[in-house]
Amino acid sequence: DGGITQSPKYLFRKEGQNVTLSCEQNLNHDAMYWYRQDPGQGLRLIYYSQIVNDFQKGDIAEGYSVSREKKESFPLTVTSAQKNPTAFYLCASRWTGTRLDEQFFGPGTRLTVL
Amino acid sequence: QQQVKQSPQSLIVQKGGISIINCAYENTAFDYFPWYQQFPGKGPALLIAIRPDVSEKKEGRFTISFNKSAKQFSLHIMDSQPGDSATYFCAAGTDNYGQNFVFGPGTRLSVLP
Numbered sequence: 001d002g003g004i005t006q007s008p009k010y011l012f013r014k015e016g017q018n019v020t021l022s023c024e025q026n027l028n029h030d031a032m033y034w035y036r037q038d039p040g041q042g043l044r045l046i047y048y049s050q051i052v053n054d055f056q057k058g059d060i061a062e063g064y065s066v067s068r069e070k071k072e073s074f075p076l077t078v079t080s081a082q083k084n085p086t087a088f089y090l091c092a093s094r095w096t097g098t099r100l101d102e103q104f105f106g107p108g109t110r111l112t113v114l
Numbered sequence: 115q116q117q118v119k120q121s122p123q124s125l126i127v128q129k130g131g132i133s134i135i136n137c138a139y140e141n142t143a144f145d146y147f148p149w150y151q152q153f154p155g156k157g158p159a160l161l162i163a164i165r166p167d168v169s170e171k172k173e174g175r176f177t178i179s180f181n182k183s184a185k186q187f188s189l190h191i192m193d194s195q196p197g198d199s200a201t202y203f204c205a206a207g208t209d210n211y212g213q214n215f216v217f218g219p220g221t222r223l224s225v226l227p
Contacts, residue, residue: 042217042218102163105150105157108157
């Protein structure tokens, strides 16, 4: 089955710790995205990558870092510099051909800082 | 100019009623308008999408109406069911490489049995 997987589903972190959220896709999509969603809120773009070994900051990149060493993988690290990291994190991907098409989302990771 | 406005923020509808959610955009370069449905604790999933070459698209109980001159589009859910209770996001995008989707803030729909 093609799709996007995120792990873990739930993650607990102590203040001052860095944590890495995993995102893997087997859809052969070039573009991948990380969004943050707070309760009752919309989607805010953290980072995105249009191609391997390249990524760009989104609207709320401070306190986060990413890497894109493989087409299939786009891990997000939430660093201790992120002041309020408790949120629902969504990874997405889409094809970047000549015509815009569906953006697929993963099931999300809920991060809680204790 | 990149913003997509969405209303209402929340909506309560009786079973069998019509749910209507509206979105508006500014950037005339947008040419793809999807609606996403999100259930609590899950990732959003594409519900229906439209391009500006048509004014309406229907898939089952879900219809998008698109008004290019007004730069507005709306989602209509006919015969709303309790299982439709979810958060709905509109979005807009362009075919220009490197351009990302812009999402509306979402509408929480509750359909009462």
